[in-house]
Amino acid sequence: MGEIYDYSLTANHWSNRHGKKVSFGKIPLEENEIVPPDALTETDPSREDFEGYTVNAGMTLERWYHRAAIILWPRSRQFQVWCDAGTDAAIAGLSQMVAKFKKTKKGREERLVECRQFAATIIETWRSGQTDYYWDSSEPDPMKLSPMDRESIWMALAELGEPRLIGRVIEEVMVKDQSLSLSTTFLRWMSKQGWSDFIPSLISMFTQTKKETLGRNVVIFRTIATMRNQSGEHKMLCNQLAAMIIEAIEQMDSPQHGSRNALKLDRKEVIIDMVRACDAFGDSKLLRRFLTWQMDHPCYELIATNVPAAIELVTILKEQAKKNRPFRNWIKAILQELRSRTRTAPVKPKNWKRHSKITNCKCADCQRLSTFLADPTQPEARFPMAKLRRQHLHGIIDRNQCDCTHETLRVGSPQVLVCKKTTGSYERACKVYDQDLKHLAAIQKIEASLG
Numbered sequence: 001m002g003e004i005y006d007y008s009l010t011a012n013h014w015s016n017r018h019g020k021k022v023s024f025g026k027i028p029l030e031e032n033e034i035v036p037p038d039a040l041t042e043t044d045p046s047r048e049d050f051e052g053y054t055v056n057a058g059m060t061l062e063r064w065y066h067r068a069a070i071i072l073w074p075r076s077r078q079f080q081v082w083c084d085a086g087t088d089a090a091i092a093g094l095s096q097m098v099a100k101f102k103k104t105k106k107g108r109e110e111r112l113v114e115c116r117q118f119a120a121t122i123i124e125t126w127r128s129g130q131t132d133y134y135w136d137s138s139e140p141d142p143m144k145l146s147p148m149d150r151e152s153i154w155m156a157l158a159e160l161g162e163p164r165l166i167g168r169v170i171e172e173v174m175v176k177d178q179s180l181s182l183s184t185t186f187l188r189w190m191s192k193q194g195w196s197d198f199i200p201s202l203i204s205m206f207t208q209t210k211k212e213t214l215g216r217n218v219v220i221f222r223t224i225a226t227m228r229n230q231s232g233e234h235k236m237l238c239n240q241l242a243a244m245i246i247e248a249i250e251q252m253d254s255p256q257h258g259s260r261n262a263l264k265l266d267r268k269e270v271i272i273d274m275v276r277a278c279d280a281f282g283d284s285k286l287l288r289r290f291l292t293w294q295m296d297h298p299c300y301e302l303i304a305t306n307v308p309a310a311i312e313l314v315t316i317l318k319e320q321a322k323k324n325r326p327f328r329n330w331i332k333a334i335l336q337e338l339r340s341r342t343r344t345a346p347v348k349p350k351n352w353k354r355h356s357k358i359t360n361c362k363c364a365d366c367q368r369l370s371t372f373l374a375d376p377t378q379p380e381a382r383f384p385m386a387k388l389r390r391q392h393l394h395g396i397i398d399r400n401q402c403d404c405t406h407e408t409l410r411v412g413s414p415q416v417l418v419c420k421k422t423t424g425s426y427e428r429a430c431k432v433y434d435q436d437l438k439h440l441a442a443i444q445k446i447e448a449s450l451g
């Protein structure tokens with residue numbers, strides 16, 4: 001195979017004409033946009049880096065030539081240039097325009113119209129943050145497309161005093177771009193403005209919750225619900241969002257959604273967020289429904305999810321926890337489960353009889369293995385057999401976690417598989433039991449503290 005030369009030309013690390021850094025991100029350039037045409041080949045670059053043939057990159061050699069350049073574009077084509085360069089550049093451009101607008105005294109109306117038109121274009125041409133993501137290892141401080149930069153669109157729109165455009169970003173962009181969120185600062189600003197302008201868009205966005213946006217929406221819901229805002233509007237919004245988000249959680253974790261595209265969700269965090277949110281605006285009915293539902297759901301495991309969530313929540317809710325009936329009932333339910341798990345300690349086997357059920361195979365060798373395991377008098381067995389059959393039994397013993405070793409005695413023909421019984425399951429059970437006892441003590445302490 002011959003060598004392939006591939007090359008691209010981009011501009012990055014921008015400063016404006018006052019020398020201030022601007023985050024336009026990486027903007028692709030065409031060769032015919034360079035003046036004079038031989039500037040790239042005739043002069044030495046300002047800096048040169050390369051990455052050699054590494055194991056990870058395969059047989060490629062990459063070189064970067066860094067050059068300083070002044071980039072000009074006609075003012076009349078400004079929006080087009082920014083939008084072509086990508087959503088990040090456009091948002092950075094909008095923020096600049098808005099900052100300028102704030103300082104202007106003359107022709108404000110005109111500027112405002114321009115800003116609004118540009119914001120609308122950004123919404124219409126929005127490209128999702130996740131798919132555009134890339135970074136260039138030649139750059140010590142890669143200007144990656146971070147969602148934090150994109151969130152500057154919120155404050156730019158807030159400065160323009162344009163709730164309709166904010167609503168459009170929520171409804172049109174957030175439903176398809178899970179990397180864009182509503183920061184606590186911006187939600188506080190919305191709350192100060194009054195929720196009424198934003199309720200329809202928020203509801204529309206929450207109604208369209210998908211697997212990809214569920215985790216983000218849970219966090220937004222919790223942030224809104226835990227705000228100090230006692231208005232009727234706020235309560236109404238929280239009630240509606242709570243019902244929608246609980247329905248979405250139940251639906252996405254239902255068997256119809258299958259396990260193929262399993263929901264990537266930190267369920268411990270979901271419990272914490274939902275309890276905090278419902279506690280804050282006092283909805284015990286929905287909270288009871290959620291907590292009862294998740295206790296029965298296999299994805300919300302007792303030990304990995306419920307117990308750590310309960311421990312964290314007690315320190316977050318403090319005195320408030322005592323007044324929260326669904327929370328207290330949930331602690332009782334966890335306690336009950338832990339009590340039933342720890343009712344009897346694991347018993348050490350008194351003879352050589354071991355668990356002998358072997359799943360997924362009924363062949364003669366597996367039956368012999370099973371008979372050996374069930375025998376209370378036999379500590380060891382020897383199976384002379386060819387390699388393939390020995391390998392089959394190795395796999396079966398490991399997969400079923402049978403209480404025996406498997407070693408090959410490399411003498412004679414066929415060689416001999418030697419299995420010696422162990423107390424493996426008993427030891428594993430003891431470990432689990434000790435953990436359960438620790439969890440039981442922790443949850444008992446919590447229950448006692450709730451009075």
Ligand SMILES: [Zn+2]
Nearest residue numbers: 361362363366
């Ligand atoms: Zn078998």
